[in-house]
Amino acid sequence: MVVGVLRLELRLPETHSLKGKRSVLRSIKARVQQKFNVSIAECEDHDLWQRSILGVSQVGPDQPHVDRCLREVVMFIDDLQLAELGEERVEFLHY
Numbered sequence: 447m448v449v450g451v452l453r454l455e456l457r458l459p460e461t462h463s464l465k466g467k468r469s470v471l472r473s474i475k476a477r478v479q480q481k482f483n484v485s486i487a488e489c490e491d492h493d494l495w496q497r498s499i500l501g502v503s504q505v506g507p508d509q510p511h512v513d514r515c516l517r518e519v520v521m522f523i524d525d526l527q528l529a530e531l532g533e534e535r536v537e538f539l540h541y
Contacts, residue, residue, distance in 0.1 A: 449539040450512035452502040453489070454520065455532030461495050470528050471498055477526065478502070482519055498529075509538050 456474075461467045475486050483504070490499035502519055506512040516536055524531050 447541045448506055448509050448512050449541070450504045450506070450509075450516050451537045451539070452500075452504075452516045452519065453533075453535045453537075454500045454502065454523070455534070456498045456500060456523075456529040457532050458496045458498065458529050464493070464495060467495055467498065471500075474500075474523060474526060474528055478519055478522065481522060482515065484515070484519060486519075497532075509540075512538065 456471075458467055458470055461470060471488055475488075478484065478486050485503045487501050488498055489501040491497045502516060504512050504515045504519075506515065513536065520531065520534060523529070
């Protein structure tokens with residue numbers, strides 16, 4: 447069993463309030479959860495208007511499968527065009 451954890455930085459240049467940021471993030475998280483079998487949450491920068499860090503995790507049978515799924519999540523979020531992608535980091539835990 448492999449657990450993959452993605453840390454994804456999002457930039458929200460069009461957002462001018464925390465309420466606007468929450469609306470964008472709620473939309474992104476709901477769409478990702480509907481399409482993929484992953485857990486997703488805002489992990490850092492809760493009080494910044496134009497930046498957020500999302501954590502996404504996936505459990506699977508092997509590392510290539512989990513890596514492919516997390517890469518698809520990144521591409522899906524990018525295709526939504528609700529936020530600009532920043533730094534991304536993926537880590538794997540093997541059990």
